[in-house]
Amino acid sequence: MSLTLHFHPLSSFCQKVLTALYENATPFKPQMVELFDPAQRAAFLKLWPIGKFPVLRDEARDRTVPESSIIIDYLAQHYPGPVTLIPTDPEQALRVRACDRVIDLYIHLPMQKIVGDTMRPEGSHDPHGVQEAKAMLQTGLGVLDRDLGASTWAVGESFTLADCSAAPALFYANEVAPFGETHRNVAAYFERLLARPSFARAVAEAKPYFHMFPKDKLS
Ligand SMILES: N[C@@H](CCC(=O)N[C@@H](CS)C(=O)NCC(=O)O)C(=O)O
Numbered sequence: 001m002s003l004t005l006h007f008h009p010l011s012s013f014c015q016k017v018l019t020a021l022y023e024n025a026t027p028f029k030p031q032m033v034e035l036f037d038p039a040q041r042a043a044f045l046k047l048w049p050i051g052k053f054p055v056l057r058d059e060a061r062d063r064t065v066p067e068s069s070i071i072i073d074y075l076a077q078h079y080p081g082p083v084t085l086i087p088t089d090p091e092q093a094l095r096v097r098a099c100d101r102v103i104d105l106y107i108h109l110p111m112q113k114i115v116g117d118t119m120r121p122e123g124s125h126d127p128h129g130v131q132e133a134k135a136m137l138q139t140g141l142g143v144l145d146r147d148l149g150a151s152t153w154a155v156g157e158s159f160t161l162a163d164c165s166a167a168p169a170l171f172y173a174n175e176v177a178p179f180g181e182t183h184r185n186v187a188a189y190f191e192r193l194l195a196r197p198s199f200a201r202a203v204a205e206a207k208p209y210f211h212m213f214p215k216d217k218l219s
Contacts (some may be wrong), residue, residue, distance in 0.1 A: 002058055002059050002060035002061075003026065003027065003028040003029065003056060003057070003058055003059075003079070004028065004029040004030075004031050004056070004057040004059070005017065005018070005021070005028050005029070005030055005031060005054055005055075005056055005057075006031045006033050006044060006047065006048075006053055006054060006055040006056075006057065007030065007031070007032065007033065007053050007054045007055075008032060008033055008034070008035070008053060008209075009032070009202075009205045009206045009208075009209055010206050010209040010210070010212055010213065011053060011054070012108065012111075012112070012168035012169060012171070012172050013052070013053070013054060013068045013108070013168070014053055014054040014068075015167070015168035015171075015199070015202040015203070015206065016054075016068045016072070016164045016165055016167070016168050016169075017054045017056070017068050017071050017072060017164070018198075018201075018202040018205070019163075019164040019167055019168070019196075019198045019199045019202050020071075020072045020075055020085055020161070020164045020198075021075070022197070022198035022199075022201050022202065023081070023083040023085065023159065023164070023198045024075070024079070024080070024081025024082060024083050024085075025081065026075060026079050026081060028056075033053055035051070047064060048064065048066050050066065052066070054066075054068055054071060055071075056071045056074065056075075058074075058078070061078065068104075068164075068165070069097070069100050069101075069104065069161065069165070072085055072086070072161045072164060073086055073161070076161075083159060084158065084160070085159075085160050085161045085164065086160065086161055087158070087160065092155070092156075095155050096154075096155045096160045096161050096162050097161070099147070099154050099155050099162035099165075100161050100162045100165045102140065102143055102144065102147075103140070103144065103154070103162065103165040103166050103169050104165055104169070105140075106136055106137075106139060106140030106143065107137060107140040107141060107144065107166075107169045107170070107173055108165065108168075108169035108173075109133075110132075110133035110134070110136040110137040110140065111133075111137060111169060111172050111173040111176050112172075113129060113130065113133035114130055114133050114134060114137070114176050114177075114218070115172065115176060115213075115214065115218070117129070117130045118214045118217035118218060119214055119217075134177065137173060137176065137177055138177070141173070141177075141179055141182070141183045141186055142183070144166070144183070144185075144186055145183040145184070145185045145186045146185075148185040148186065148189050149185065150185075151189075152192065153189075153192075154166050154189070159196070163193065163196075164199075166189070166193060167193040167194075167196070167199040167202075168199075168202070170186065170189075170190045170193065171190075171193075171194075171203065172213075174190065175213070175215060175218060176218055
């Protein structure tokens with residue numbers, strides 16, 4: 001098998017790529033990385049010194065591909081399947097990539113900042129940064145709610161990279177700041193994402209690790 005995904009099932013950015021892989025039933029070897037394990041961490045840092053997963057290793061092309069959006073772009077280019085995650089029309093592809101950026105930068109990362117702060121040691125919290133992240137998360141959700149309108153998926157009627165991004169970002173954002181009552185388009189869209197078999201599978205595989213998510217520390 002040519003492709004190996006270095007990942008952890010609980011990681012939202014890894015779920016983004018898993019959703020893309022499952023959409024197209026792309027064969028890959030799952031290589032789970034436990035970053036708390038010093039040996040596994042050291043081995044992973046050799047592969048990608050930035051130390052953030054997911055990372056895709058493609059032996060056939062001798063390529064190491066970090067960054068979730070780039071991995072999905074790479075898969076679309078070199079391992080395409082029946083679901084076109086990056087539209088072939090360049091203008092539509094730009095819309096999808098722009099939506100992916102909005103979701104990653106203004107929903108996913110603020111959510112990650114808020115969750116990450118709860119896991120910091122006492123005395124090293126960043127309340128100002130968390131306040132900013134909470135405000136940005138609301139702005140990001142507002143933009144997504146506005147742009148979704150009555151669309152089925154993030155960018156129109158086809159499931160794309162942007163939906164792979166949105167699914168895990170919204171899954172955890174809904175724990176941090178439930179949006180069911182505040183962002184109705186997002187809430188209805190989130191229901192569709194939860195029902196999508198590719199993402200449902202990623203969530204099911206993360207379930208055994210949910211106890212590691214600091215839900216009780218979120219206020
Ligand atoms: N921009 C990166 C973000 C990846 C990322 O933040 N991954 C998190 C897990 S969701 C991680 O590796 N955290 C471990 C750490 O920072 O030590 C991407 O899109 O892949």
